[in-house]
Amino acid sequence: MSLPSSYFFFEPTPTTLPLFIERAQGIYLYTKEGKEIIDAASGAVVVNIGQGREEIAAIAQEQIKKLDYIVPVWLSDALAGLVKKLSEWFPTEPYRFYFTAGGAESVEAAFRFAFLYQVAENKPWKNKILSRWTSYHGITLGALSASGNRLRREHLEHCLLDWPKIPPPYCYRCPWTKTYPSCGIACAQALEEVLHSETGNSMAAFIAEPIIGASGGAIVPVEEYWPAIAEICKKHGLLLIVDEVMTGFGRTGKRFAFEHWKLRPDIIVSAKGLSGGYIPMGMLAVREELVQRCEKVAKNFMFFTYTSHPLSCAIAKKVIDILEAENLIDHSMKMGELLGQSLKNELADHPFVGEIRGKGLFWGVEFVKSKITKEPFPPEEGFLNRFLRKALELGVFFYPCQGMADGFSGEAVLVCPPLIVKEEDILKIVAVLKESLNQLV
Ligand code: PMP
Numbered sequence: 001m002s003l004p005s006s007y008f009f010f011e012p013t014p015t016t017l018p019l020f021i022e023r024a025q026g027i028y029l030y031t032k033e034g035k036e037i038i039d040a041a042s043g044a045v046v047v048n049i050g051q052g053r054e055e056i057a058a059i060a061q062e063q064i065k066k067l068d069y070i071v072p073v074w075l076s077d078a079l080a081g082l083v084k085k086l087s088e089w090f091p092t093e094p095y096r097f098y099f100t101a102g103g104a105e106s107v108e109a110a111f112r113f114a115f116l117y118q119v120a121e122n123k124p125w126k127n128k129i130l131s132r133w134t135s136y137h138g139i140t141l142g143a144l145s146a147s148g149n150r151l152r153r154e155h156l157e158h159c160l161l162d163w164p165k166i167p168p169p170y171c172y173r174c175p176w177t178k179t180y181p182s183c184g185i186a187c188a189q190a191l192e193e194v195l196h197s198e199t200g201n202s203m204a205a206f207i208a209e210p211i212i213g214a215s216g217g218a219i220v221p222v223e224e225y226w227p228a229i230a231e232i233c234k235k236h237g238l239l240l241i242v243d244e245v246m247t248g249f250g251r252t253g254k255r256f257a258f259e260h261w262k263l264r265p266d267i268i269v270s271a272k273g274l275s276g277g278y279i280p281m282g283m284l285a286v287r288e289e290l291v292q293r294c295e296k297v298a299k300n301f302m303f304f305t306y307t308s309h310p311l312s313c314a315i316a317k318k319v320i321d322i323l324e325a326e327n328l329i330d331h332s333m334k335m336g337e338l339l340g341q342s343l344k345n346e347l348a349d350h351p352f353v354g355e356i357r358g359k360g361l362f363w364g365v366e367f368v369k370s371k372i373t374k375e376p377f378p379p380e381e382g383f384l385n386r387f388l389r390k391a392l393e394l395g396v397f398f399y400p401c402q403g404m405a406d407g408f409s410g411e412a413v414l415v416c417p418p419l420i421v422k423e424e425d426i427l428k429i430v431a432v433l434k435e436s437l438n439q440l441v
Contacts, residue, residue, distance in 0.1 A: 019392070024051035027418045027425060029397065037392060040417045040429045041399035045213065045246045045362075046277040049322050050420040056278050056318055063314040072307035073300075078314040085320050086285070089255055092264070094288035099281065099313065101306045103245035103271035104138025106282035107207070109302045110267045111142050114205035114239045117290055120297040123237070126204040128161075130194060130238065134168035136215045137207060137243055146207055149215040151402055164199060166190040168212060169221035172355045172366065173374065173410075180222050187221070188228035195236045205239035205267070210257035213246040217364030217401040217412025220357050226261035239266040239290070245282070246362070249273030250323055250419055253333030253360030260359065266290055276319040281312040328419040335421050336360040342430040343415065352383075352437050361419055364401065365433065366412040376410045383440070384411040390436040396429055 020032040027050055029037040042048060067076055083097050100106045111129055118126035131137070133148035144153060145161035148168075153160065167175035169187040176186045194200055210226065212219035233240040240263075247257035248270035258265055264287075271282035294301065306312070323329060340356070340363055347353045347365065354368035367383060369375045377383035384400055391398055399414035417429060 026050040026052065027421055036395060038396045038417070038425060038429060038432075040396050040415055042416050042418050043277055044272070045251065045399060045414065045416050046272040048249055048251065048273040048419045049276045049319055049326075049328065050418045051277070053278075053322070055322065056276075056315060059314050059318045060278070060311060063311050067310045070310065072303060072305070076308075076310045076313070078310040078317065079308045082313040082317040082320075085317050086283075089320075090285060095268070095285040096288050096291040097283060097285050098302065099283050099308045099316075100271075100302075100304055101280045101309070101312070102138075102282045103243075103269070104140040104143045104282075105304060106245070106269045106271055106284045107137045107143040107146070107243065108140055110207070110241050110269050110284050110286075111146070111205070113267065113284070113286055113290075113294065113301050114241065116298045116301050117239060117294045118204045120294045121237075125202055126237070128163050128199070128202045128204060130191070130203045130206045131163065131165050132168050132208050133165045134170060134212055134216045134219070135165075135207075135209060135243075136213065137209075137245075147215075151215075164194050164203075166194060168216065168219060169225045170212075170216065170219050171222065172219075172357075181224075185222065185224050185228055188225050188232065191229055191232045192236075195232065195238075200236070203236070203238050205241050206233050207241040207243055207269075209243045209245075209247065210260070210263075211247050211252060211359060211362060213362075213414065214399070214401055217366055217410075217414055218358040218362050218416075219364065220359055223261075226258070226263055230263055230265075233266075241265065241267040241269060244268055244270040245272055249276075249320070250329040250332050251360055251416065252358075252362045253329065253336050255329060257359070257362075274319065275312060275316045276322075278315045278319065279309075279312045281309075281316055283316075323419070326420070332361045332419040335419075335423070335426060336362070338423060339363055339415065339417075339426050339430070342426060343433070346430050346434050347437070350434070350437055352440070358415075361416055361421065363415040364412050365415060366410060384413075386440055387413070387436055390439055391432055394432045394435055396432040396436075398433070 021029050022032045023030050027039055029039050086097055129146045131146040135147055136149040137143040137147045145163050148165050171180050242258045242265040244256050266287050268285040275281040343356045351371055352367050354366040356365050358364055369377045401412040
């Protein structure tokens, strides 16, 4: 591999591998040397409809010829088309949409909205965001302040806002060492406890991923968790922000993961699958009723140069059309069941596998040194990196998750292929996962 020395390229860390990818098609990546790799990570859980789509190339070309850029306060056909389509995706009540260039921008926009909303409600002292450890919301300083991912906060703790966090709903390593269901859902009650504390009154919003992604490896909370959280937020006047950057647009077998719990979030943040990786893009959807109240103090609550970019909007609309036309959300649920079952059948007894969990095409496999004590591999053993390399050698890329919980550096992989994945690909992905672990014994 050769790179121009002027490129700002980080040295490979335990979880970044120096690969030069020349092209991609569907779920396959092709290296410069011509090696074919199944992308069981969908990039960074992005390429939901697969790569190399002619229809998207055609739409992009058409849109560029028609209209490249306008200031974000103006309107375009592309924007109108996307808003109309998305409105159909939220049939139960009206939401107002806003588009950005990625996940972190959308999270920042959501925080800014929450603060302005509290000002409009005459509660300007509500100026903090409550979140969870074992979470990731983006690399910008506001989003990172709300993120509990130790690895990504490293060396920057002193620059981040001091916002409180509660432990995650992580039954496999319950922070209270309790057992479900006798635990009383202590992980949800932890929210109530913070809100009763001295700083509780200053919380504007609570943000969390419906299913924990990159920092946890598809940690799915128990049934009662989300309804309890939603109730506590409502009781204490916090906006509930669900971060669907990874889990949105069909990834978990529903349009959005919050639908698994029939929630009514105040704000939904998403990105990645929205444009399927064909263009950088993010969005937020805010309950119309809240926007109208907020507009009393601020009409233009956010302004990025690339807000509602016509090309992004045209591409996202086409991506959603494809999700619908090819029934990819149902397919994700169906293939997800096969993936989950195959992972459990093939790997549940493996000595290095601690837990297998997930929904739809969003599965996590957590690695342990000891199945009995749940002791993780010490980072210096580089187990995750060795696993990733072995799997790549055997032709599959998995998404690495590291530095999961507070004070604990666990290791897991996300198994989350594009939603177009076929049965035979799933079997190959699981077989390679197993073989890679076997070869590391
Ligand atoms: N939220 C979640 C849940 C994410 O997984 C990510 C990215 N992995 C982000 C936010 C940030 O998105 P971006 O990298 O597009 O800024």
